[in-house]
Amino acid sequence: MYQSEPEPELNGRSVFTPRGRVLGGSSSINGLVHVRGQREDFDAWARLGNAGWSYGEVLPYFRKSEDQQDGKSEYHGAGGPLPVSALPDRHALCDAFIAAAGEIGIPRNDDFNGEHQEGAGYYHATARSGRRASCAVAYLRPVRKRSNLCIQTGALVTRIRFDGRHAVGVDYQLRGASYTLRAHREVLLCGGSFNSPQLLQLSGLGRRRYSLVTAFRSCCTRQVSVKVSRIISTSALSGSARNRSRSTTRWLQSRVGSRWGCAMSCCVAAP
Numbered sequence: 511m512y513q514s515e516p517e518p519e520l521n522g523r524s525v526f527t528p529r530g531r532v533l534g535g536s537s538s539i540n541g542l543v544h545v546r547g548q549r550e551d552f553d554a555w556a557r558l559g560n561a562g563w564s565y566g567e568v569l570p571y572f573r574k575s576e577d578q579q580d581g582k583s584e585y586h587g588a589g590g591p592l593p594v595s596a597l598p599d600r601h602a603l604c605d606a607f608i609a610a611a612g613e614i615g616i617p618r619n620d621d622f623n624g625e626h627q628e629g630a631g632y633y634h635a636t637a638r639s640g641r642r643a644s645c646a647v648a649y650l651r652p653v654r655k656r657s658n659l660c661i662q663t664g665a666l667v668t669r670i671r672f673d674g675r676h677a678v679g680v681d682y683q684l685r686g687a688s689y690t691l692r693a694h695r696e697v698l699l700c701g702g703s704f705n706s707p708q709l710l711q712l713s714g715l716g717r718r719r720y721s722l723v724t725a726f727r728s729c730c731t732r733q734v735s736v737k738v739s740r741i742i743s744t745s746a747l748s749g750s751a752r753n754r755s756r757s758t759t760r761w762l763q764s765r766v767g768s769r770w771g772c773a774m775s776c777c778v779a780a781p
């Protein structure tokens with residue numbers, strides 16, 4: 511868990527910032543909401559000179575990654591490693607929220623990964639049969655026995671080693687001891703949006719100060735979304751032992767309920 515420095519752009523507020531320090535990273539603790547980036551963002555990046563990043567060019571990779579329970583379509587893939595499902599549960603509060611959005615002119619949207627993202631509706635989740643599909647579950651677990659893959663948990667990388675402008679290895683700590691790994695070919699840095707730049711800074715690269723707001727701006731410039739989660743999901747999780755046991759029983763019987771918290775949510779997105 512991190513707490514940001516007071517952010518000048520946020521009126522001096524400090525932002526609570528959880529991160530998944532676990533196999534699968536933050537995809538192992540996230541809200542499971544499957545809403546891909548917005549067409550206009552990708553196209554803007556391509557216009558800025560980033561070849562290969564237009565929506566039309568990245569869509570085939572999104573489709574390839576997905577195993578959409580409703581099957582293949584122009585915007586969705588089937589048979590990929592990442593299960594994507596419609597939420598199995600509906601709730602009167604979410605229905606009322608979506609209806610209220612309609613009353614003020616926000617269109618109903620039952621697929622935020624379809625032709626348009628604007629609107630209000632239930633979103634899809636990276637889960638199947640009530641179980642989370644983290645990156646570790648979708649991508650790592652199927653290949654973890656490969657002879658050319660070594661997974662080292664509990665290791666903290668402290669520096670990337672460079673030979674001139676080329677990354678040639680990393681230093682890391684594990685159970686109180688320090689190690690260096692030399693790369694035969696390349697170093698791929700995927701420590702997440704906060705720890706990747708931090709590691710670059712620790713290695714002597716990049717800005718001295720990295721603002722949280724700058725990070726958000728650079729990842730998402732257009733999409734705004736508001737999410738409503740069914741109140742029972744949090745109260746059941748944090749409630750009495752009896753409540754928790756009841757919600758676990760419900761999950762075991764039907765694979766819906768607070769153990770799959772986002773199964774009860776909807777959102778409104780605006781470009």
Ligand SMILES: Cc1cc2nc3c(=O)[nH]c(=O)nc-3n(C[C@H](O)[C@H](O)[C@H](O)COP(=O)(O)OP(=O)(O)OC[C@H]3O[C@@H](n4cnc5c(N)ncnc54)[C@H](O)[C@@H]3O)c2cc1C
Pocket residue numbers: 527528529530531532533534535536537538539540541542543544545665666667668700701702703705706709
């Ligand atoms: C609470 C929360 C809710 C979210 N909800 C959603 C959602 O509903 N839908 C959605 O699409 N996205 C959601 N996100 C965002 C999404 O999970 C992230 O965008 C995504 O996981 C980023 O993937 P990543 O591989 O870039 O980084 P991460 O998932 O953060 O993975 C980075 C990995 O690198 C490891 N690491 C970092 N530094 C070091 C180091 N120095 N040494 C060794 N290992 C290191 C970390 O332990 C972690 O395993 C949420 C995120 C959070 C935190």
